[in-house]
Amino acid sequence: MSTATNEVSNEEPATLSSMAGHEEDINHQTVEEAALKSTAVSTQRISSSLRRRACDTCRARKVRCDRQDPPCNRCVKMGVACHYSGRTKPTNSRMGMSRFLETLNNRLKQAEAQLASTHLMQQNQPQFSVAWRDVDRTGLPTKPSPPHKTPSQEEAQSHWSSVPAPTYPTYDLQESDDLFNQMSVTTSATSAKEASAFLPLDTFIASNSETIMMAQTMLDNQPLEFEPTIFDIPTPTTEPMPTVLATILQKLYERYFEIFHPIIPIINRTRFEHELSQPCPTVELQALSYAMGALAAFSVPELQDYASFYHEQARNLIDLCERQESGDSLENINILQAYVILTLYELKQPNFARAYLTLGRAIKLVQILGLDNAKSDSRMYARWGLSKQSSHSISPAEQEEKRRVFWSLFIFDSFASLRSNICPTFTGVINVPLPSSSEYPDFLDETMPRLDEVFGLTETISLSSFAADTLMISLYQRYFRHIESSYDETSQGFWETHYAIDKAVEHCRKTLLAPHMNGNCGNDPLAIGLRMNLNTLKINLHETALFRVEKDQLPENLAVEANSKCAFAVIDIVKAVQVGMQLTGSRAVTFRQLDRFFVWPITTAIQVCFRMIYNGADDFASYISFLRILSHAMKEIIDPEQISPGLLENAEARIADAARSVRKK
Known part of the structure; x- marks a missing residue:
C-alpha cells in the first residue's frame, strides 16, 4: 500500500499541472488525496463499492474495474487519477429538454420551409395577373415601404412572437414587377434598422439564433431551469388582425372571388371589404x-x-372563437363562411375524415343558429345558452348570405354522404327559400320559393347555377332514400318511386334547369358540373332498375329502356367534359377546382362504357372513343389519389385491345 502511495505521490505534481484551471478536477484530486491517507477500508465501504459503477477511467477505456475506493487497483498500476461520477438524477431542465428541442426543431423547420418557398417562388413564378414575388410567407411585403409607412423594428419582431401580430400598412396592388427587380439595389441603400422592419425572415432567424444560444447555455449549465415556449393567442378584443391588409392576402382575396366565388357565392364582397377596411378587424373576420x-x-x-x-x-382562430365564454363569435356570419370555405379546402385533400369532421361542426352550428329553418325565433338562443340576437335589423343582403351558407352546407352534406354512405343530415322538407338569382353587389330582394315548392310550379323561375345545384342534390337525396327502401319495398312500390324520380329528373333537364343543360350553359363551369352530375344521377337510377329487372326476372324491354337511357347520359357527360376542357382563363381554373365533384360522374361514365363493351354493344367504336376522352380528362383534372385503383389501367387496356383488333382486321 505504501508503494502505491509513493507512486501516486510522484505522479501528483504532473497530474495537478495538467489539470490547472479546472475546478472539477481539483476537487477530484482532493478526494483522491483524502482517500490515500486512509490505510484501512471499512466493511461498509467494501459493500458500497459493490454497488458503485466503474470509475470514469475504466469506463472510458472499457476495461474491468474492481471499483475500490479511489484509487482502484488498475488506476494505481497505470499511475492515473481515479475518480467516480455519481448517477445523475433527472433535473427539471433535463425533463423539459425534449420539449425545448422539439420547439427548436419546429422553428428551424419553419425557417427552412420559408427559405425553400422563397427560393422556389423566385425561380418559378405562376403565370397570373398578380405578382406573387412581392411578398413573403406571412403576407408581409418584401419591398421597402415609404419612410412614413415603415413599421418599427419592434413590430416586425413581435410578428413571430404571437398570433396575430401588429397591423402592417397596405400597399398598392398594381405595383410593377420592375420594383421587385430593383430590390437588391434599394435594399443595399437602406439602413439596417429599416431593412429589419420589412424583412421578417431576418427577424425570425435572429430569434432562432437567440434560442440556439439558450440551448448552448442549458447544455453547459444543467441546473438552469427551462420553461417551454408558450405562444399566447390574443383575445378577440385585444389584438388587431396582422396580415389581412398585407399584399399577398389582398391578392389572394382577388383570386378567391375570381376562381371560387362562382362555386360557392356565399360572401358579399362589398360587406367583406368594408369590414376589412376597419382599423381593427375582428377575429371572426x-x-x-x-x-x-x-x-x-x-x-x-x-x-x-x-x-x-x-x-x-x-x-386556430375558429377554435379560439368556439372557446369564447359568451359565444358571441359563433353568431357571426364570418365564422360560418370560414367553416364552409375550410370544408371545401379539406374536401380537396386526401384526408376525407378531417373534412367530414369540419363539415359536421359547421352543420351543428347552423342548426344551433336556426339557419335551417326560416321561422326560427329568439328562444332558440336561450336554449343553447347564447346571448340574445342583436337589436339591429338584418338587411336582405345579410339574410341572403346566411341562406347561401346553409345551401352550401346542404350541398356538401349530400356530397359527403355519397362518399361515406351515411344518410345526409338535411332531409325532408326544408323551410328555407332558395338562393337568389341576383349577385352581389346588385342584390335584389326577390322572393324565392322553397325547395319542395319548385317542382310544383307551373311558371318558369330564374335559377342561378348555384340554386340549380340544390335541386340536383335534392333529387340525389330522393334517389338515396329510394335505394335504402328498395330492399324491403314491393316491386310495385319500387317502380312507382323509380318513375317518379325519373320524371322529376326530366322535368329539371327540360324545364327548370334548361338554361344550364344540353349545351345552354355556355362557359359556366358550375353549370357544366351540374350537367355532369345530373346525368350521373340518371345513370345510377336506371342501373338500379337493371338490377331489379334481373332480380325479379321482369320483361326484357325494361332492361333495354334502362340501357338506352344510360347510354344517352354517358354521351351527354362526354359532351360536358369536352366543353369544360375547352375553357380558358379563369373559367378553366374554376372548372379544374371542381375536380373533387367530377370523380363520381367520370368514374360512373367509364364503368358504363366497360359494361356496354362487355355486353357487345353495336356502337363499340363509340364507347372506345368515350373511354379515351374520359380517361384523358380524368388524368388532366383529377388528383390521382382520388381515382379508384385500377380504373385508368382497365380503360387503357380496353383501348389497347380495341386498337389491336382494328389492326388485325
Whole structure:
C-alpha cells in the first residue's frame, strides 16, 4: 500500500499541472488525496463499492474495474487519477429538454420551409395577373415601404412572437414587377434598422439564433431551469388582425372571388371589404380571411406552403372563437363562411375524415343558429345558452348570405354522404327559400320559393347555377332514400318511386334547369358540373332498375329502356367534359377546382362504357372513343389519389385491345 502511495505521490505534481484551471478536477484530486491517507477500508465501504459503477477511467477505456475506493487497483498500476461520477438524477431542465428541442426543431423547420418557398417562388413564378414575388410567407411585403409607412423594428419582431401580430400598412396592388427587380439595389441603400422592419425572415432567424444560444447555455449549465415556449393567442378584443391588409392576402382575396366565388357565392364582397377596411378587424373576420387565403393559395402550385400556413391560422382562430365564454363569435356570419370555405379546402385533400369532421361542426352550428329553418325565433338562443340576437335589423343582403351558407352546407352534406354512405343530415322538407338569382353587389330582394315548392310550379323561375345545384342534390337525396327502401319495398312500390324520380329528373333537364343543360350553359363551369352530375344521377337510377329487372326476372324491354337511357347520359357527360376542357382563363381554373365533384360522374361514365363493351354493344367504336376522352380528362383534372385503383389501367387496356383488333382486321 505504501508503494502505491509513493507512486501516486510522484505522479501528483504532473497530474495537478495538467489539470490547472479546472475546478472539477481539483476537487477530484482532493478526494483522491483524502482517500490515500486512509490505510484501512471499512466493511461498509467494501459493500458500497459493490454497488458503485466503474470509475470514469475504466469506463472510458472499457476495461474491468474492481471499483475500490479511489484509487482502484488498475488506476494505481497505470499511475492515473481515479475518480467516480455519481448517477445523475433527472433535473427539471433535463425533463423539459425534449420539449425545448422539439420547439427548436419546429422553428428551424419553419425557417427552412420559408427559405425553400422563397427560393422556389423566385425561380418559378405562376403565370397570373398578380405578382406573387412581392411578398413573403406571412403576407408581409418584401419591398421597402415609404419612410412614413415603415413599421418599427419592434413590430416586425413581435410578428413571430404571437398570433396575430401588429397591423402592417397596405400597399398598392398594381405595383410593377420592375420594383421587385430593383430590390437588391434599394435594399443595399437602406439602413439596417429599416431593412429589419420589412424583412421578417431576418427577424425570425435572429430569434432562432437567440434560442440556439439558450440551448448552448442549458447544455453547459444543467441546473438552469427551462420553461417551454408558450405562444399566447390574443383575445378577440385585444389584438388587431396582422396580415389581412398585407399584399399577398389582398391578392389572394382577388383570386378567391375570381376562381371560387362562382362555386360557392356565399360572401358579399362589398360587406367583406368594408369590414376589412376597419382599423381593427375582428377575429371572426381574420378567420374568414385566412380561410379564403388558404383556398386561393391552394389553387396555385407554387403557394402550397402558404395554403397550409393560412389553413392552420384559420383553424386556430375558429377554435379560439368556439372557446369564447359568451359565444358571441359563433353568431357571426364570418365564422360560418370560414367553416364552409375550410370544408371545401379539406374536401380537396386526401384526408376525407378531417373534412367530414369540419363539415359536421359547421352543420351543428347552423342548426344551433336556426339557419335551417326560416321561422326560427329568439328562444332558440336561450336554449343553447347564447346571448340574445342583436337589436339591429338584418338587411336582405345579410339574410341572403346566411341562406347561401346553409345551401352550401346542404350541398356538401349530400356530397359527403355519397362518399361515406351515411344518410345526409338535411332531409325532408326544408323551410328555407332558395338562393337568389341576383349577385352581389346588385342584390335584389326577390322572393324565392322553397325547395319542395319548385317542382310544383307551373311558371318558369330564374335559377342561378348555384340554386340549380340544390335541386340536383335534392333529387340525389330522393334517389338515396329510394335505394335504402328498395330492399324491403314491393316491386310495385319500387317502380312507382323509380318513375317518379325519373320524371322529376326530366322535368329539371327540360324545364327548370334548361338554361344550364344540353349545351345552354355556355362557359359556366358550375353549370357544366351540374350537367355532369345530373346525368350521373340518371345513370345510377336506371342501373338500379337493371338490377331489379334481373332480380325479379321482369320483361326484357325494361332492361333495354334502362340501357338506352344510360347510354344517352354517358354521351351527354362526354359532351360536358369536352366543353369544360375547352375553357380558358379563369373559367378553366374554376372548372379544374371542381375536380373533387367530377370523380363520381367520370368514374360512373367509364364503368358504363366497360359494361356496354362487355355486353357487345353495336356502337363499340363509340364507347372506345368515350373511354379515351374520359380517361384523358380524368388524368388532366383529377388528383390521382382520388381515382379508384385500377380504373385508368382497365380503360387503357380496353383501348389497347380495341386498337389491336382494328389492326388485325
